[in-house]
Amino acid sequence: MSPQDDSRLDDPTHAAIAADLRSMPDVAAPADLAPSILAAADRASAQRTRRLALVGAAVAFAAAVAIYLVVRREESPAMVVGMEGHRGSGFVRGSDGLKAGDRLVIHGTWRRRGELRLYHDDHEVVFRCTSERDPGCRREGDQLLGEYVVDAGGSYRVVLIDGTAPTTGNLEDDLAAATGPFQVSEPRAAQ
Amino acid sequence: MSVGDDEIGQLITAGRVREALEALVKEHDAAVYTRCLRIVRDRDIAREVTQQTFLGALRDLGRFERRSSYKTWLLGIATHRSIDAMRAAQRQKIHTADVEQGAENEQADGPDPHATAEQRERWEALLACLDGVSGETVAALLLRYRDELSYEEMSIVLGEKPGTLQARVARAIPVLRECMSGKGFTS
Numbered sequence: 585m586s587p588q589d590d591s592r593l594d595d596p597t598h599a600a601i602a603a604d605l606r607s608m609p610d611v612a613a614p615a616d617l618a619p620s621i622l623a624a625a626d627r628a629s630a631q632r633t634r635r636l637a638l639v640g641a642a643v644a645f646a647a648a649v650a651i652y653l654v655v656r657r658e659e660s661p662a663m664v665v666g667m668e669g670h671r672g673s674g675f676v677r678g679s680d681g682l683k684a685g686d687r688l689v690i691h692g693t694w695r696r697r698g699e700l701r702l703y704h705d706d707h708e709v710v711f712r713c714t715s716e717r718d719p720g721c722r723r724e725g726d727q728l729l730g731e732y733v734v735d736a737g738g739s740y741r742v743v744l745i746d747g748t749a750p751t752t753g754n755l756e757d758d759l760a761a762a763t764g765p766f767q768v769s770e771p772r773a774a775q
Numbered sequence: 776m777s778v779g780d781d782e783i784g785q786l787i788t789a790g791r792v793r794e795a796l797e798a799l800v801k802e803h804d805a806a807v808y809t810r811c812l813r814i815v816r817d818r819d820i821a822r823e824v825t826q827q828t829f830l831g832a833l834r835d836l837g838r839f840e841r842r843s844s845y846k847t848w849l850l851g852i853a854t855h856r857s858i859d860a861m862r863a864a865q866r867q868k869i870h871t872a873d874v875e876q877g878a879e880n881e882q883a884d885g886p887d888p889h890a891t892a893e894q895r896e897r898w899e900a901l902l903a904c905l906d907g908v909s910g911e912t913v914a915a916l917l918l919r920y921r922d923e924l925s926y927e928e929m930s931i932v933l934g935e936k937p938g939t940l941q942a943r944v945a946r947a948i949p950v951l952r953e954c955m956s957g958k959g960f961t962s
Contacts, residue, residue, distance in 0.1 A: 597952045597961060604901050605920040609890070610809040617808060617822060618800045621829045625796055628830060 663767035664693040665700070665744040682734050682774035691729045692744035692767070699745050700728050705738040706755040706771075739771040780845050787836050796833050803846050804829075807853045813917060814857035814910045815864065824860045828853040850922055851932040854914045858933070861910040897960055904954035912947045915940050 669676030670687040682688065690711070692700040700721075702711040711732040713721035721730045734740070741755065746764025759766060779802050786795040807828050811821035831852055832839075839848060890898070905913050911933075918929045919940075926937035933940065955961075 595948075595952075597955065598948050600897075600960075601901065601948065601951050601955065602920040604897055605916060606923075607894075608898050608901070608921070610805040611812055613804040613808040613825070614818075614822060617825060618804050621800050621804070621826050622797060624826055624830060625793070625833055628833075629793075 663698070663744050663746075663765060665742045665767045665769045666691055667702075667740070667742050667769060667772055669772065678772065682740070682772060684734055684736065684774070686734045686774070688732045688734055688740060688772070689729060690732065690742045691727050692742065693727045694744055694746070694767075695726050696746060698728075699749075700730055701743045701745065701751065701758075702730070702732055703741045703743060703755045704736065706741060708753050709751050710740075712751075734774050737775050739773050741771045742769040743767070780841070783845055784841060792833065792836060795836060796829065799832065799845060799849065800829055803849050806846060807849050810850050810853045810917065811857045811860075813905065814854065814914050815861045816906070816910070817864065820860050820864060821857075824853065824856050827856055831856070847922055847924075851918075854918060855932055855934075858911060858914055897955075900955060900958040900960055901951070903958070904951050907954055908947050908950060912943055915943045916947055919944050 667688050667690040669678075669680075669682050670689060671683070671685075676682055676686055688702065690700060690702050690713075692698065700713040701709050704710045711720070711730055712718065713728050713730040715721065716723040716728070718730070720732065721728065723729070743755065743758070743766060745758070745762055745766040749758070749761060749763065751758050752761070755768075759768070779798065783795050783798050783802075786792070786798065804825065808821055808825045811824040811828070812818065815821050815824060828849060832849055839845075843851075905916075908916075914933065915929065918924045918932060919926075924932070926941050929935075929940050930937045
């Protein structure tokens with residue numbers, strides 16, 4: 585539809601009004617209007633640049649934190665515990681029961697400071713390593729190892745616990761009192 | 776589309792947006808300011824809305840698809856923003872006093888040195904008559920007869936139905952006709 589489609593433009597007064605509206609000259613804009621528009625645009629652009637810089641800095645910070653956390657995670661492998669039975673110069677398979685006189689080599693991997701404990705029947709700590717300086721303990725890289733000679737029947741379980749909290753001897757109580765992460769092995773039976 | 780539009784388009788394509796804005800302002804500031812002044816009838820508000828129009832256009836320059844000229848696009852933005860500003864001013868109840876002030880200023884600005892004395896008198900009479908209708912009606916009349924938009928195109932600019940706008944224009948013409956007759960202009 586164009587203005588010429590308006591039926592009332594047949595009316596000369598209507599047509600004259602339309603023509604006057606079309607031909608009416610523009611008002612001169614104030615002389616300082618254009619410079620003020622451009623100055624406002626420059627201010628808006630500068631604000632946008634500052635906002636982008638702030639957003640960029642925030643993104644960079646978040647990325648740095650994320651990278652740090654990933655690196656930390658890679659540098660700090662999960663806690664791993666285990667034990668192996670030795671009889672003479674050979675291994676005792678997990679399905680075979682241990683006997684008095686067999687040696688249990690317990691080990692735990694944890695980059696941070698932690699304590700390796702061997703519980704007997706979950707009610708008594710019969711061996712512990714806080715560092716390689718403890719009797720029967722040694723370190724191989726991130727791994728702390730200890731060797732214990734089985735002297736009683738029952739079940740043995742290895743625990744690697746963050747920190748060096750005092751032990752009550754009772755596994756359940758000790759884990760309940762733990763303030764940091766810990767890892768518990770499957771029990772190993774001895775006859 | 777004018778040569779100016781092509782040059783502005785090339786500046787935008789080249790990423791020289793600041794220069795494009797400068798060209799748009801230089802080319803169309805008077806038309807945009809006039810459109811704002813006709814609707815809001817207050818110099819300070821018209822000035823503010825003109826600035827908002829160009830800053831808004833600057834944000835949207837990259838998205839403008841050039842289905843119309845830059846001038847038509849800018850006048851559409853100016854019209855829409857002027858109506859918003861006028862309504863805001865009315866809400867603040869400061870409009871009535873400014874209308875009288877604005878109307879006087881408009882007429883003082885009107886003369887075109889190349890126009891005949893009779894034509895200038897007709898324009899001044901028409902401007903005075905436009906003060907008797909609402910800003911929304913002035914906006915519709917200008918979009919229709921000055922920018923030569925269809926009612927469908929006007930509905931996009933103003934966010935109203937084409938039939939509503941057509942009725943608004945139709946109702947305004949007899950009012951203006953009577954006003955012009957009262958001032959001695961019959962056709």
